[in-house]
Amino acid sequence: MGVYVHIPFCARKCFYCDFHSLEVRDAHRFAHLVDSYLAALRREALYFRSIWGDKPIESLFIGGGTPSLLPADKLASFISFLRTELPFAAAPEITMEANPHSLSEEGMEVLTGAGVNRVSLGAQAFQDGLLRAIGRLHRAEQIGESVHLLRRAGVSSINLDLIFGLPGQSLVHWRESLEQALALEPDHLSCYALTVEPGTLLHAWQEAGVLQLPGEDEQADMYDLTRTMLPEAGYEHYEISNFSRPGHRCRHNLLYWHNRPYIGLGSGAAGYVHGCRYSNRADLDGYIKSWEKGEPSYEEFQELNPEQQMDETMMLGMRLLEGVAEEEFRRRFGVSYWDVYREAITELIGQGLVEEVQGYLRTTELGLLLENRVSAAFLR
Ligand code: SF4
Structure with a gap:
């Protein structure tokens, strides 16, 4: 946090x-x-x-x-x-x-x-x-x-x-x-x-x-x-x-x-609290005035459903060279990433963009260069 x-x-x-x-x-x-x-x-x-x-x-x-x-x-x-x-x-x-x-x-x-x-x-x-x-x-x-x-x-x-x-x-x-x-x-x-x-x-x-x-x-x-x-x-x-x-x-x-929660404070800041993603308006005077009245001034506020939380966890986690731990994913969401993304993962492995090594799904050297394609595959 x-x-x-x-x-x-x-x-x-x-x-x-x-x-x-x-x-x-x-x-x-x-x-x-x-x-x-x-x-x-x-x-x-x-x-x-x-x-x-x-x-x-x-x-x-x-x-x-x-x-x-x-x-x-x-x-x-x-x-x-x-x-x-x-x-x-x-x-x-x-x-x-x-x-x-x-x-x-x-x-x-x-x-x-x-x-x-x-x-x-x-x-x-x-x-x-x-x-x-x-x-x-x-x-x-x-x-x-x-x-x-x-x-x-x-x-x-x-x-x-x-x-x-x-x-x-x-x-x-x-x-x-x-x-x-x-x-x-x-x-x-x-x-x-x-x-x-x-x-x-x-x-x-x-x-x-x-x-x-x-x-x-x-x-x-x-x-x-x-x-x-x-x-x-x-x-x-x-x-x-x-x-x-x-x-x-x-x-x-x-x-x-790791797609963990954080509080974002300030004009234009984004945060992720209790499963909700929010961003404050990028308007300095508006931000100051809102808090003078004790009110948040969100530009966006979205409660993520479990599917969206899983997608984001995969997309963000694949940026890490160690990748996403299958066990950690299962502990967090109650299912394996294989259960949710089998088709996408199989295709990415076939293209040589990702690999599973010792319980971690991670990008290959080629996948690093084509990271946008890897991320996009986990967006449902
Ligand atoms: S304008 Fe400010 S925030 Fe943007 S890159 Fe330059 S120093 Fe950093």
Whole structure:
């Protein structure tokens, strides 16, 4: 069980990003907004306290947006509030997303004091030209400085996010980014393929025919290189896009892939509580106003039936390299996945996309590359 908190503020919108976040332009208005937003988050947390029960919460993930833009003392006191008001386990994983241009050592020390023990740093690439091409505000050299700062501040687990398939990026650039990331010895690496989302600047450029992206083969080579270099350097490939040193898998993200419940707090946040999936409206002012009246403001709210819960468990679980445990599935739903998906599984095995090994159904090497096809097969 976990808690996700969405912090929808960024210093500037990156050209590829379709996450719910607002550019911070006016410091005075930002300070006021932060106070109102944190007050609304507190109200939403208290609302969930009454319906969540006492199931222990093992992880807190503060994502965004750019949580490291918030004044550290305010964020720290909000984390302490959550840990007091919700039934947190004794040693929860507490992750905060951060950008290299918005970190201070003093601020990080305040946050580690409040329990932040994992930071996910948006590194993305190690070439200034590529960073500029996607609208990132940091320079490559700030990534290393940030990692050292986080270590000095006592953060015990550091993730670097990297993106491949960027405009103008070559396989040589990608190799260089992986090498430079590895030289910093992070505990975890998330390596995502760029997707051009509608509504972003990159999408507008693509529509106008002026966006130069690496071709599909080159992107596949980048992913192959990732899957070779990182395990050779001692990182376990445990999810399609995620690699960790022993003992540093992201416990919070594992909740999602195991299709476990979590509370989502904040404007635009999604949650999964008592079999209901919900998402809050991605409207900052509307969110604050709703909680001033003590009311949730859902964009979507859906109670999942057992069939939907099974489908989601399979679709999410197949993202993990270990796959889905037959015994765990049976314990949870009272039937084997063979009873429910025999036809689909047989077909996927025939296509060489999945295999069953020691009680786990998992994707093959080929299935990893065609993960969308594997997932789609479990959607009834
Ligand atoms: S910093 Fe992150 S959340 Fe903010 S605009 Fe860039 S990618 Fe999006």
